[in-house]
Amino acid sequence: MLNFTIAKYTDMVVFYILQRISLKDQVYDYLKKAIMNGELVSGEIYSEQFFATNLNISRTPVREAILQLKQENLLEIYPSRGVMIKPMSFEELKKILQVRIAIEGYSAMYLARNIHKEDAQELLSNLEEYLNMEKDVKNRKEKAFEFMRADVDFHFGIINYTNNEYFVTTIQTLRSRIERVIFKSLQKDFRMGDAVNEHQELFECIKRGDEHGAFASFQQHMQNTEELLSTINFD
Structure with missing residues (x-):
């Protein structure tokens, strides 16, 4: 009892x-x-x-x-x-994008370099799933939050593949700020569609093992984001 x-x-x-x-x-x-x-x-x-x-x-x-x-x-x-x-300035935004280019740009190159490996192929399948999630909601602005989650998972998957705890910790620290940046950018007309196209280009570079193409593709993705967000008020 x-x-x-x-x-x-x-x-x-x-x-x-x-x-x-x-x-x-x-x-x-x-x-x-x-x-x-x-x-x-x-x-x-x-x-x-x-x-x-x-x-x-x-x-x-x-x-x-x-x-x-x-x-x-x-x-x-x-x-x-x-x-x-907590307020966010355009200067902070640019610093975050610079960090992302340094870490995620290298991570994309690293994944492309090792794309022939079994674990890289498994990740490639996951990245394609995230891309499909984005495509499913890209024309529905009310689904911006769901798009952002798939967007973040897509990028974090690439970083996690490096197995570099310093990369992962740095980006995790910035995660919510990055999510806010992404969500803000998605408020612009056609940005979800453009982001899908940019992710698709990055995906294809990685898939064919094009290291330099992967880095250049991601860098352009961040430059497009910066240009777009220069017109947005974060207050």
Whole structure:
């Protein structure tokens, strides 16, 4: 009887923990989308209670989600006041793109150089799947968030193949800022279609083992992104 009681109590604790984690993740996804799509206004301070009230939940999962978004450099916390979207300038954007060219450009070359290997061929299949996901939603602007996720997975797959923890850690640190840059660019008409074409070109260079072509293709992809975003207000 005692063992049954302990087991039942343990199950309840596990259920509570999983439920709490799930709720925190849901709040995180909601807030991240709200930041990306402009639902949360830059320059305005929001309280934990504001989100808790609007989502009809307690403040604990809200606080946990906010802390994660702060770690990802998407939010700034002002004690006793609330949170604010962390601003992004065009100068910061250019620095992020420079980092991406240095790391992802090399990673694309590395993958092309090793494309004959079995694990590279497996990755190539995954990259093609991400491309197909992008093609499925490229003409639907309301699916920009889903497109962004496939876009990020496409690029991160290439970086991860290098098995260079310094590359991976650097890009992971910038991940949410990169996602914000991508999402912003996708608000421009025809950008999703253009991005698919640029990804397809990069994919083909890698597939045929063209190292220099892969680097040049990715560099042009970033230059196109910079040119496009020079016309966008990040506030």
